[in-house]
Amino acid sequence: MDDDGGVAGKEALGKGSVLFYGVGHVLNDITAACWFTYLLVFITDIGLSPRNAATVMLSGQIADGFTTIFAGELIDRFGHFKVWHGAGSILVAVSFSSVFGSCIPCIIFGNVSPSLQTIGYSFFAAVFNVGWAATQVSHMSMVNCITLNSTSRVVLASCRNAFSMVANLSLYAIAFVVFHIHPSRTTSDVENQYRWIAYSSIFVGCCFVVIFHIGTKEPRLKEDSRGHNYQKISWTYWFKKVLYYQVALVYVFTRLITNVSQSFLAFYVINDLRMAQSSKALIPAMIYICSFIISVLLQELAWTGQRLKVFFSVGGVLWVLCGLTIFFMPSNMKNIMYILSFVIGIANALISVTGVSMQSYLVGEDVKGCAFVYGSLSFLDKMSCGFALWALESYQSTSAALKNCNPTSSCFSVSRYGFGLVPAVCALAGVVVTCTMKLEKPRLRPLKVPLLE
Template structure:
């Protein structure tokens, strides 16, 4: 890329608080609907009568659509740019389709049937449409980081701010869920279904408010246009595939998403079925996790990042998850209050691995802006497919609450839920730790951030 001296200097300056804030809130709609998707979709679908395998099929269809859309969206964004247009179009599609994911089965109404096959197909179609919009928004928002600034510390701050507002989105969801569960006292099965629908509708409203702030406050990145003006040659896919660091970052990112998404999907089942806690724990336990994650994410914004620090903080988060996974596997229902302590540790761990795992992608891209969307799109594709397959396999063998009633209150049962919440994330954390140790993260010239953020 070719810049004038003044342009290059301005692009390397740390970003101000307002610019970071406007960017950080841009993923709120995606984040709050994603939290609802992973936390309550499987519970909702099984509550309306779908079998665990059919419920897993609905989620898998969405994950596959999401994964393939990230590839095409990444390629088109690299080719044509227009980050904000992609973000806006994807957000509109998310807002319109998500209500149908948690809505009534329209084909069932039209054809006057309650067939599980028709229900599964109907919800799978809406889930796929929702995830197409979700992927377009995600890839455009994530790939903007490298085109907003060349300052490596500001890039990590942007990722950290984005992660912090991910925590805000999750907290908003669980605050809404707590309010709905507290205010709405279900008297019939349809009331339980309506609880989840109200949670979904309110989530869409909150997310759309923040998307509006992003669209108004964030300017279309200049660096993308400059790089296109200086050179029309795009970076080929082969360039990334030949880099060892690309494969290392891909593995770590996929493992990070498996840890957070799989654990989130099985958390509600675990606290209700395995630990036999109160219904409000479906919102309270996740809320504790995200309060701790948010607090740690804010603290991490004050750090000047280097490659070694990224590796060190990711390692710390992975070790914490390994201990948390072991605790989840052995925790009996008679000691379910210890889950609140584990929630604190999980929240800290999630923040550490998410901030560092996403920031490693910025270190990978560096100043190769003509291929940044492909990097984010391809890694997101691997993330969505792997999470979808993992959840499909685990949910297909999910145990019902009735089958766990005979479990010993002291010894407990090693159910699929325990494996999904404890063993799978802990194993991924261990593997991610090993891969991170082998990385060679080149640290560019760093410039400290000018002022604190989110104060």
């Protein structure tokens, strides 16, 4: 970024700028990991039905989706990225512990009916996601205003993804400790478990938010690289671009893969593969360790549009193979899950980094409309994930038929569809769309100071 706070030019970014930006989404990432991995498990463990759990999840996703649209429009009009980021982070920190904890309306009214519990958890889920969306859109929009260098934008996305892996690993480390120190025997024990996980996650995330705000300057839109003043770009400008729809599809498929699979992972390893309770934290941790390593390595590459397409396609094909294996794997072959976790980690890193980076290629130097692009695509992501999870979880079951399933054959539960088949189909569709894209093909420069040095 230029000294005067304007949009930086084509020069590559230094290591410090990349790192300070990369930590800005840790609070969102660590709470999102808890949201997608444990919300459905938590809600059903305290006695609510799978459909009620799905309703709580859907309420948050809908609130998140609509907030991204409004936040994107307001950020494009008025800027102030860090103000939106800070306000959203405060809302996330304040509301998240109420998502994983006791039902506050139930305490107030002295009623613990399933309907009131569902309403209470849904309300705080919506509030949490409003703050989450404001933080996400402001943070993602900053990429195109910090630098115009395409490779630096991919590096920023890679660094953010790497710290996302750190956030996820932190969550699973916290969860692993809590599940061992505080075993659950009653509903109150379950609430205490997740309350401690929530409090610890908020503390870790807020530390990184402070680092981000101290180390990152507020981008101010003044003039573009040709000396022209920036003007607000109309929504219709993007709707006329074929690439907008292609990138939107790829991004939605990417988020469906990662979010839906993450949401049903715990159900799959416990109910279908009959693994130990600690696997709810161990398997996700192994996935994110591998993703973190790959994300760091990706930051060292010089990027072109063609390379983005190739790496996404490789990640998509890996997910197709993993998804089909998960779908058909019998419980007596559960140890294969440890191998699959590493392959899934590689695939997640490849599709996440390249999927987000394609948005930067779409925006290019049209930075005065970047918040709408990120907001609208995030809206599609939240709504599609919300309804997909609602549809799947509504039919979730841990019935005796599943528990008595022959260990040498597959019982096709909802968990197998959510963790295996749905991500595989989305990955295949994403690869097909990616192959039809026409991205720019400039020879781009790598990061000025490699992060691995």
